[in-house]
Amino acid sequence: MRQAIAAAMAHAKREIPHYYLSQDVDLTPASDWLAQRNAELPPERRLLMGVLFIKAVALTLKGFPELNGFDREGRFEPSAAIHVGCATAIRGGGLVAPAIHDTDHLDLDTLMAKLRDLVARVRSGGLRASELADPTITVSSLGERGVDRLYGIIYPPQVAIVGFGTPRPAPWVLEDRVVPRQVVTVTLAADHRHSDGHRGALFLAQVAQRLHEPENL
Amino acid sequence: MSTAMTKDQILAATLDELTNVAPDLADETIPPDADLREVFDLDSMDFLNWFTALHRRLGVDIPELDYPKLRSMDDVATYLAARLGGL
Numbered sequence: 366m367r368q369a370i371a372a373a374m375a376h377a378k379r380e381i382p383h384y385y386l387s388q389d390v391d392l393t394p395a396s397d398w399l400a401q402r403n404a405e406l407p408p409e410r411r412l413l414m415g416v417l418f419i420k421a422v423a424l425t426l427k428g429f430p431e432l433n434g435f436d437r438e439g440r441f442e443p444s445a446a447i448h449v450g451c452a453t454a455i456r457g458g459g460l461v462a463p464a465i466h467d468t469d470h471l472d473l474d475t476l477m478a479k480l481r482d483l484v485a486r487v488r489s490g491g492l493r494a495s496e497l498a499d500p501t502i503t504v505s506s507l508g509e510r511g512v513d514r515l516y517g518i519i520y521p522p523q524v525a526i527v528g529f530g531t532p533r534p535a536p537w538v539l540e541d542r543v544v545p546r547q548v549v550t551v552t553l554a555a556d557h558r559h560s561d562g563h564r565g566a567l568f569l570a571q572v573a574q575r576l577h578e579p580e581n582l
Numbered sequence: 583m584s585t586a587m588t589k590d591q592i593l594a595a596t597l598d599e600l601t602n603v604a605p606d607l608a609d610e611t612i613p614p615d616a617d618l619r620e621v622f623d624l625d626s627m628d629f630l631n632w633f634t635a636l637h638r639r640l641g642v643d644i645p646e647l648d649y650p651k652l653r654s655m656d657d658v659a660t661y662l663a664a665r666l667g668g669l
Contacts, residue, residue, distance in 0.1 A: 400646065408630060408633045408634040408644065409637070409638075411630060413630065454623075455606075456604075456622075457606070480627070481631065484627045484628075484631075485631070488605055489605050510625075
C-alpha cells in the first residue's frame with residue numbers, strides 16, 4: 366500500500382505541472398439545510414456533508430470537461446462520464462479513492478448509500494479493482510480532522526483533485542458586517558497542461574454557488 | 583425490547599455493533615472511556631453507521647444534535663441506558 370502510494374505520488378509530483386487554487390465558501394446555508402433535514406430522519410436516512418461536497422463537484426464538472434478525464438502521455442482524453450473518486454483513509458495508514466460511478470446522475474440519498482457501501486468495503490477490504498482504476502477526478506475531504514485546507518496531489522492519469530477542509534465557524538463579511546458563519550475552504554489542484562487557473566477559479570466559484578443552494582443538489 | 587437490559591449488556595451491544603461497522607478494530611482492545619475519534623480514528627461515517635446499527639438493535643434513535651457529546655463507548659452506553667430506562 367505504502368509503496369503503491371509512493372510510486373503514484375512521486376510520479377505525479379515529478380511529471381504533472383500542478384497549479385493550486387483555494388476558495389473559502391460560506392457553508393451556513395448547506396449546514397442549516399442538512400441539520401434540518403437530518404433532524405427529521407432516522408439515522409439510516411441521514412446524509413453527511415461530504416455527500417453534498419461530492420455532488421456539488423460532480424454537477425459543476427459538467428461545465429468543465431478539461432478537469433474530468435485522463436492525461437495520456439501529455440494529451441488530454443476527456444471522459445463523457447463523471448466518476449468521482451472518493452479519497453478514504455484506511456485506519457492504520459494509507460488511503461484509497463474508489464469511484465462512485467456516474468456521480469452527477471445520483472440523487473443525494475443514492476449517493477449517500479453508495480458512499481456508505483464504499484467506506485464499509487474499504488474497512489473490510491472488499492473493493493473491486495475497477496472501482497480503484499476508473500475515477501475521472503478525485504475529491505478529498507478531511508471531514509472533521511481539523512485542518513482548514515488541503516492541497517492535493519493529482520492521482521495519475523487524472524488531471525485534477527478537489528479538496529475540502531474541515532468546516533469551521535469563522536468571521537465572515539456579510540452586507541458590510543462581520544458575522545460568524547460556518548465556512549469551508551475548497552481547493553483545486555489541476556494539471557496545467559490541460560487547464561489554466563482562470564477556468565479553475567470559475568470552477569471553484571460554481572462549486573461554491575451550488576453549495577449555497579443545497580436544495581438543488 | 584426486553585424490559586431490563588443492564589448497563590453491562592448495553593455496553594456489550596455497543597462494542598458488538600462498533601466492531602461490526604469497523605471490523606478493522608475487531609482485534610483492538612478498546613477501553614470504554616477512550617475517545618474513539620482521537621484514539622481510534624473513527625470518522626463521521628463510522629459514527630453514523632454505528633448509531634444506525636444501534637437504532638436497529640435497541641430502538642433508540644440518537645438525534646444528530648447529541649452526536650458531539652458521545653465520544654466514547656461509555657458515553658454511548660450511558661446515553662442509551664438513560665433513554666431505554668425512560669421508555
